Amino acid sequence: MSNDLHLGLEGIAVAETRLSHIDGETGTLLIGGYPVEELANEATYEESVYLLLHGHAPTASELEDFRETLATHRELTDEVHALLRAAAAADLPAMDALRMGVAAANLGVDLDGPHAEACRVIACFPTIVAAYWRYRQGEDPVAPRGDLRHAANYLYMLTGEKPTDAAVRGLETYLNTVVDHGLNASTFSARVVVSTESDLVSAATAAVGTLKGPLHGGAPGPVLEMLREVHASGDPEQYVREALDAGERLMGFGHRVYRVRDPRAAVLETAAERFFEAGGDAAFFETARRFEDVATELLAEDKPDRRLETNVEFYTAMLLDGVGVPKELFTVTFAVSRVGGWLAHALEQRADNRLIRPISRYVGDERRLWPPLDER
Numbered sequence: 001m002s003n004d005l006h007l008g009l010e011g012i013a014v015a016e017t018r019l020s021h022i023d024g025e026t027g028t029l030l031i032g033g034y035p036v037e038e039l040a041n042e043a044t045y046e047e048s049v050y051l052l053l054h055g056h057a058p059t060a061s062e063l064e065d066f067r068e069t070l071a072t073h074r075e076l077t078d079e080v081h082a083l084l085r086a087a088a089a090a091d092l093p094a095m096d097a098l099r100m101g102v103a104a105a106n107l108g109v110d111l112d113g114p115h116a117e118a119c120r121v122i123a124c125f126p127t128i129v130a131a132y133w134r135y136r137q138g139e140d141p142v143a144p145r146g147d148l149r150h151a152a153n154y155l156y157m158l159t160g161e162k163p164t165d166a167a168v169r170g171l172e173t174y175l176n177t178v179v180d181h182g183l184n185a186s187t188f189s190a191r192v193v194v195s196t197e198s199d200l201v202s203a204a205t206a207a208v209g210t211l212k213g214p215l216h217g218g219a220p221g222p223v224l225e226m227l228r229e230v231h232a233s234g235d236p237e238q239y240v241r242e243a244l245d246a247g248e249r250l251m252g253f254g255h256r257v258y259r260v261r262d263p264r265a266a267v268l269e270t271a272a273e274r275f276f277e278a279g280g281d282a283a284f285f286e287t288a289r290r291f292e293d294v295a296t297e298l299l300a301e302d303k304p305d306r307r308l309e310t311n312v313e314f315y316t317a318m319l320l321d322g323v324g325v326p327k328e329l330f331t332v333t334f335a336v337s338r339v340g341g342w343l344a345h346a347l348e349q350r351a352d353n354r355l356i357r358p359i360s361r362y363v364g365d366e367r368r369l370w371p372p373l374d375e376r
Contacts, residue, residue, distance in 0.1 A: 017345065020032070049179065072123075129335075151168050166279065173271040177264045177268060178338060180341030181341070185210050189203075190206060191346060196355060197353070207338075226251055252314030268314075292310055
């Protein structure tokens with residue numbers, strides 16, 4: 001057995017997948033074989049998830065059945081509501097509330113097999129987030145509606161008002177765009193859990209815990225604050241130069257995988273433009289575009305040996321804020337989408353399973369003698 005050290009498992013292939021493919025050099029992302037820009041703009045979220053779970057785009061009857069299945073699994077039990085009320089009363093972060101809710105998602109629910117379990121978890125993610133948020137605001141949760149699609153129902157449960165078509169399309173584009181993205185940290189966590197022959201609720205709970213970490217969960221909230229500050233000042237160049245002079249990181253730029261502009265940024269830029277042209281703050285959107293141009297140019301001058309271009313977080317911040325998602329819920333809204341990818345990977349792991357069990361290299365002391373208590 002090789003004892004070569006690969007810190008962070010970087011560059012190590014540990015699974016074969018049909019779910020998504022990333023080419024970081026060319027800025028290409030395929031989801032279920034479809035370019036992300038096509039899937040994001042043409043599909044509903046339910047269609048994207050069905051594609052990942054089943055390997056093909058659903059027919060009209062398959063889609064209708066799948067939507068109905070998800071709709072029947074949206075309600076939360078009283079026990080989960082009690083957890084979310086307690087999390088809100090303790091002022092816990094949204095990711096903590098989601099982790100608690102997901103861990104209890106199958107409590108008192110009769111589920112027949114892993115696919116039913118996957119549907120339950122995917123369906124109740126938005127309900128958990130929305131119920132927690134309503135409790136945080138001192139309001140009662142809004143019950144899910146079976147006649148609304150996944151994205152529309154999420155927005156409805158947050159506010160109690162039926163969302164506009166523009167808001168639904170904007171959120172749906174976002175959900176499709178980030179539904180899967182290779183073997184990232186949270187997806188890997190889900191596959192590791194399932195490789196032990198554990199259940200899908202445990203896999204989703206582990207994935208949420210992984211996503212909570214700031215090195216993975218991203219920073220669309222700080223991106224929004226940055227853009228608002230720049231919009232107020234009207235001087236993006238000054239902001240970028242001051243940040244670079246201070247050695248600060250520019251939020252929304254650079255990615256571990258992509259050496260060019262993140263293809264998801266292009267999709268979300270178009271979605272944001274479409275949304276803001278339909279009635280949002282078009283001037284704010286133009287500020288973001290100007291900021292991107294200035295920042296990309298100055299980053300290239302300041303760090304010529306690195307390619308720090310726009311990543312998915314940049315236009316995520318604008319789009320989610322525009323459609324009405326509070327910035328405190330940006331990361332959990334990412335999870336509302338990515339849970340479809342997590343569980344598709346978990347099911348893929350189950351289908352051809354081998355326990356994921358890497359080794360470590362020991363660098364500690366050897367042959368130590370245990371000292372008596374009175375000599376320590």
